[in-house]
Amino acid sequence: xxxxxxxxxxxxxxxxxxxxxxxxxxxxxxxxxxxxxxxxxxxxxxxxxxxxxxxxxxxxxxxxxxxxxxxxxxxxxxxxxxxxxxxxxxxxxxxxxxxxxxxxxxxxxxxxxxxxxxxxxxxxxxxxxxxxxxxxxxxxxxxxxxxxxxxxxxxxxxxxxxxxxxxxxxxxxxxxxxxxxxxxxxxxxxxxxxxxxxxxxxxxxxxxxxxxxxxxxxxxxxxxxxxxxxxxxxxxxxxxxxxxxxxx
Amino acid sequence: xxxxxxxxxxxxxxxxxxxxxxxxxxxxxxxxxxxxxxxxxxxxxxxxxxxxxxxxxxxxxxxxxxxxxxxxxxxxxxxxxxxxxxxxxxxxxxxxxxxxxxxxxxxxxxxxxxxxxxxxxxxxxxxxxxxxxxxxxxxxxxxxxxxxxxxxxxxxxxxxxxxxxxxxxxxxxxxxxxxxxxxxxxxxxxxxxxxxxxxxxxxxxxxxxxxxxxxxxxxxxxxxxxxxxxxxxxxxxxxxxxxxxxxx
Amino acid sequence: xxxxxxxxxxxxxxxxxxxxxxxxxxxxxxxxxxxxxxxxxxxxxxxxxxxxxxxxxxxxxxxxxxxxxxxxxxxxxxxxxxxxxxxxxxxxxxxxxxxxxxxxxxxxxxxxxxxxxxxxxxxxxxxxxxxxxxxxxxxxxxxxxxxxxxxxxxxxxxxxxxxxxxxxxxxxxxxxxxxxxxxxxxxxxxxxxxxxxxxxxxxxxxxxxxxxxxxxxxxxxxxxxxxxxxxxxxxxxxxxxxxxxxxx
Amino acid sequence: xxxxxxxxxxxxxxxxxxxxxxxxxxxxxxxxxxxxxxxxxxxxxxxxxxxxxxxxxxxxxxxxxxxxxxxxxxxxxxxxxxxxxxxxxxxxxxxxxxxxxxxxxxxxxxxxxxxxxxxxxxxxxxxxxxxxxxxxxxxxxxxxxxxxxxxxxxxxxxxxxxxxxxxxxxxxxxxxxxxxxxxxxxxxxxxxxxxxxxxxxxxxxxxxxxxxxxxxxxxxxxxxxxxxxxxxxxxxxxxxxxxxxxxx
Numbered sequence: 001x002x003x004x005x006x007x008x009x010x011x012x013x014x015x016x017x018x019x020x021x022x023x024x025x026x027x028x029x030x031x032x033x034x035x036x037x038x039x040x041x042x043x044x045x046x047x048x049x050x051x052x053x054x055x056x057x058x059x060x061x062x063x064x065x066x067x068x069x070x071x072x073x074x075x076x077x078x079x080x081x082x083x084x085x086x087x088x089x090x091x092x093x094x095x096x097x098x099x100x101x102x103x104x105x106x107x108x109x110x111x112x113x114x115x116x117x118x119x120x121x122x123x124x125x126x127x128x129x130x131x132x133x134x135x136x137x138x139x140x141x142x143x144x145x146x147x148x149x150x151x152x153x154x155x156x157x158x159x160x161x162x163x164x165x166x167x168x169x170x171x172x173x174x175x176x177x178x179x180x181x182x183x184x185x186x187x188x189x190x191x192x193x194x195x196x197x198x199x200x201x202x203x204x205x206x207x208x209x210x211x212x213x214x215x216x217x218x219x220x221x222x223x224x225x226x227x228x229x230x231x232x233x234x235x236x237x238x239x240x241x242x243x244x245x246x247x248x
Numbered sequence: 249x250x251x252x253x254x255x256x257x258x259x260x261x262x263x264x265x266x267x268x269x270x271x272x273x274x275x276x277x278x279x280x281x282x283x284x285x286x287x288x289x290x291x292x293x294x295x296x297x298x299x300x301x302x303x304x305x306x307x308x309x310x311x312x313x314x315x316x317x318x319x320x321x322x323x324x325x326x327x328x329x330x331x332x333x334x335x336x337x338x339x340x341x342x343x344x345x346x347x348x349x350x351x352x353x354x355x356x357x358x359x360x361x362x363x364x365x366x367x368x369x370x371x372x373x374x375x376x377x378x379x380x381x382x383x384x385x386x387x388x389x390x391x392x393x394x395x396x397x398x399x400x401x402x403x404x405x406x407x408x409x410x411x412x413x414x415x416x417x418x419x420x421x422x423x424x425x426x427x428x429x430x431x432x433x434x435x436x437x438x439x440x441x442x443x444x445x446x447x448x449x450x451x452x453x454x455x456x457x458x459x460x461x462x463x464x465x466x467x468x469x470x471x472x473x474x475x476x477x478x479x480x481x482x483x484x485x486x487x488x489x490x491x492x493x494x495x496x
Numbered sequence: 497x498x499x500x501x502x503x504x505x506x507x508x509x510x511x512x513x514x515x516x517x518x519x520x521x522x523x524x525x526x527x528x529x530x531x532x533x534x535x536x537x538x539x540x541x542x543x544x545x546x547x548x549x550x551x552x553x554x555x556x557x558x559x560x561x562x563x564x565x566x567x568x569x570x571x572x573x574x575x576x577x578x579x580x581x582x583x584x585x586x587x588x589x590x591x592x593x594x595x596x597x598x599x600x601x602x603x604x605x606x607x608x609x610x611x612x613x614x615x616x617x618x619x620x621x622x623x624x625x626x627x628x629x630x631x632x633x634x635x636x637x638x639x640x641x642x643x644x645x646x647x648x649x650x651x652x653x654x655x656x657x658x659x660x661x662x663x664x665x666x667x668x669x670x671x672x673x674x675x676x677x678x679x680x681x682x683x684x685x686x687x688x689x690x691x692x693x694x695x696x697x698x699x700x701x702x703x704x705x706x707x708x709x710x711x712x713x714x715x716x717x718x719x720x721x722x723x724x725x726x727x728x729x730x731x732x733x734x735x736x737x738x739x740x741x742x743x744x
Numbered sequence: 745x746x747x748x749x750x751x752x753x754x755x756x757x758x759x760x761x762x763x764x765x766x767x768x769x770x771x772x773x774x775x776x777x778x779x780x781x782x783x784x785x786x787x788x789x790x791x792x793x794x795x796x797x798x799x800x801x802x803x804x805x806x807x808x809x810x811x812x813x814x815x816x817x818x819x820x821x822x823x824x825x826x827x828x829x830x831x832x833x834x835x836x837x838x839x840x841x842x843x844x845x846x847x848x849x850x851x852x853x854x855x856x857x858x859x860x861x862x863x864x865x866x867x868x869x870x871x872x873x874x875x876x877x878x879x880x881x882x883x884x885x886x887x888x889x890x891x892x893x894x895x896x897x898x899x900x901x902x903x904x905x906x907x908x909x910x911x912x913x914x915x916x917x918x919x920x921x922x923x924x925x926x927x928x929x930x931x932x933x934x935x936x937x938x939x940x941x942x943x944x945x946x947x948x949x950x951x952x953x954x955x956x957x958x959x960x961x962x963x964x965x966x967x968x969x970x971x972x973x974x975x976x977x978x979x980x981x982x983x984x985x986x987x988x989x990x991x992x
Contacts, residue, residue: 013760013812014812015814016760043330066565069785070572070759076566085345088290096381133344134349261512266512318511322820323820324811324821325855326814326818538832538833584840585789588839590836591836592837593836
């Protein structure tokens with residue numbers, strides 16, 4: 001058994017620093033690097049790619065809405081073709097900073113990720129934007145979501161992503177952050193949930209029902225010390241259960 | 249004998265249209281496409297690349313300062329590494345829209361072009377930004393300028409560019425636009441100058457002295473009907489003198 | 497009887513020109529000037545305010561979403577307080593260019609106008625953003641819409657706006673542009689509709705029902721010659737029927 | 745004897761936080777609030793103005809180049825009229841967030857401040873941009889610099905600013921940051937220098953010569969704990985010497 005741990009990186013911008021890139025980079029097997037639209041700038045991108053290359057982990061593009069003020073977390077009503085081209089642009093820009101000129105994956109960011117997980121047409125636009133750059137470049141998308149369906153339809157590889165720190169609905173979607181029980185914060189609980197997801201290929205929804213899912217990659221965070229503690233607890237638990245952390 | 253005719257394209261942005269792309273594209277052998285910083289956006293880039301692919305002409309990136317309001321014509325005091333990364337970003341973004349994932353050339357835009365033509369360190373930064381994407385990707389730079397010197401030093405290919413509609417100083421630089429005799433507007437005079445440059449590999453400076461230069465590519469414009477008339481007159485003159493229009 | 501004719505102005509940006517400001521400014525009694533977020537820049541704003549002051553017409557701010565690429569026509573999922581502050585910022589910026597430091601009105605632009613016309617909370621945020629600058633500054637809003645309701649609730653003055661070139665639903669909203677019968681293009685029909693609205697204080701909806709409305713101001717356009725022809729026909733019709741064109 | 749202590753505030757942007765606004769605001773008598781071009785956004789501006797109003801200190805606009813990535817520290821080659829309008833825009837936007845619709849002062853930021861301190865024409869453009877908003881609104885500018893000369897020429901009030909943590913040249917300019925002795929870091933030395941400047945109306949240049957200057961306001965920083973310690977030491981020294989901290 002094995003699993004990929006992915007995290008967002010390179011979210012600083014100009015004079016503004018954010019995140020604990022130096023710490024989290026050693027705890028994950030792949031990273032999603034901001035591409036200058038919702039966060040990141042060409043200097044941050046160059047430095048972050050270099051760090052990830054040194055760490056020998058999977059380098060993914062993390063394209064988002066062109067909204068630095070909102071950090072890509074505010075949905076924008078763009079046309080499908082605008083979304084497609086916006087993805088191609090950002091993926092190409094990040095790829096240019098790599099030594100190999102080959103990215104490991106693409107994971108849409110924030111409001112774009114959430115919207116495309118539920119909107120098939122939008123998810124298709126995201127996938128077509130990736131495909132235009134490299135038809136063998138995998139999408140990271142919410143397990144069972146429209147992102148995965150769209151990747152299948154468009155014909156690009158995909159990696160199903162799960163969240164150890166989020167509760168699930170019976171239909172496999174995440175419980176909305178507007179609800180009090182959306183987020184799980186206890187490191188041990190999170191670690192146990194992830195191990196169980198990997199071993200059973202299911203997750204227990206808030207309703208008590210079991211939801212089948214394929215946990216190819218787990219999304220983890222490095223925003224603060226609590227987040228880093230969660231990742232360390234998770235890595236220990238995975239190791240104890242003989243689950244390798246390895247990317248695709 | 250042969251020469252390349254290049255022109256800036258894809259300078260529209262969102263709701264704003266500019267230039268006569270549809271007309272000029274059929275009169276040139278290579279194009280410089282704006283990359284979203286001083287002009288252009290992902291949609292305009294996608295459409296312009298497609299048009300250039302259909303026309304079968306050389307597709308170049310045209311990176312500029314991040315200054316849409318100033319159309320990239322206002323010099324910005326960026327550090328060398330910032331310039332380098334800004335170039336890599338824009339070149340990578342444009343390349344992603346091509347079918348072949350291979351650009352024909354890179355020509356810096358506006359204030360960046362002019363500043364780098366005279367500033368060796370800045371020119372090196374531009375060349376290193378290109379080299380990071382593709383070490384075989386040629387730079388278009390002002391003939392005899394620091395851009396050409398930098399390309400030689402960095403070890404990337406280069407194409408020497410000349411201007412038929414501009415007067416030259418005895419040192420091979422262009423007469424400043426601040427001077428009354430900077431620009432030549434008569435189509436026949438321009439055409440004769442270009443033919444002479446190609447045949448003699450020299451240009452006569454305003455001082456009367458002859459300046460040696462290698463006219464690999466001629467910069468032409470499609471902004472208005474007068475500009476298009478100049479290109480047509482030039483093409484006729486080249487044909488009559490048996491000079492082929494062909495890119496590198 | 498009297499009516500105000502208002503039009504959007506100052507939508508150029510940097511190197512990009514748009515609209516027929518010089519022509520339309522002489523045909524209207526008030527203008528809505530873009531504030532640099534969806535269109536316009538400080539130079540365009542300064543010039544446009546000066547032209548409107550010379551013409552002696554009502555100078556309004558025309559704030560929109562921070563989305564130059566989308567020309568403010570793409571809805572953005574901003575929080576209410578973000579919208580409020582964004583309005584205050586843009587209104588203050590435009591006011592600073594006037595001689596009197598007093599604006600005539602504020603009319604939200606594009607997607608923000610349309611969204612706030614239907615969303616009471618969003619409309620309140622717009623009105624509070626205006627009120628923060630000047631509690632006596634009137635809002636221009638779609639007649640009978642949530643914008644008017646919000647202005648009443650917040651306690652700022654308002655001007656009810658009607659569209660001569662758009663069909664109405666029985667509930668007083670505009671027929672969606674997605675429908676084939678959304679827009680009316682015949683100048684005479686438009687002129688007659690507007691005259692009738694002013695004289696009867698009603699408009700006939702596509703269903704045939706009469707909808708009561710108070711046509712304080714008519715929105716007109718100057719984008720092209722057809723649009724200008726409509727305004728001229730409308731002005732002639734208003735004059736013939738003894739309706740004065742005058743702002744509030 | 746009295747002196748004003750001023751500091752830059754409200755430099756956060758969207759998701760990005762910077763500075764110790766909550767601490768420094770209680771140690772100064774006037775603040776310079778970023779206006780959304782080089783730092784700050786409408787939300788940060790609204791919150792910062794409110795905090796400064798609560799603290800009862802002088803609220804100044806801190807306009808800078810439109811360059812968030814460079815934090816306004818990269819000189820841009822804008823035309824004089826572009827600079828003037830850019831100032832008017834930013835000052836107007838900030839003023840709109842105040843309760844009184846009256847600012848206390850304007851201090852240009854970063855590269856614009858430094859460039860205008862030495863370039864009379866640029867300084868005139870800055871002053872005219874302020875004057876367009878409010879002809880009684882004072883400029884904060886480097887003591888003895890072109891900013892002060894321009895304010896006199898244009899006819900707006902001015903406040904001469906000194907730096908306790910910077911060495912001076914014999915001509916009254918600051919020692920360039922490129923030089924090793926540009927910055928003074930010892931809190932006691934800084935405090936003594938400032939007290940001496942106020943009592944003697946001179947500063948000793950690195951050459952040993954005395955330079956006459958009028959220290960109306962001292963620029964202090966709140967970026968980190970060391971900076972805050974300097975301000976506290978300075979305030980203690982001023983108090984001991986009977987110099988009141990009070991704004992203009």
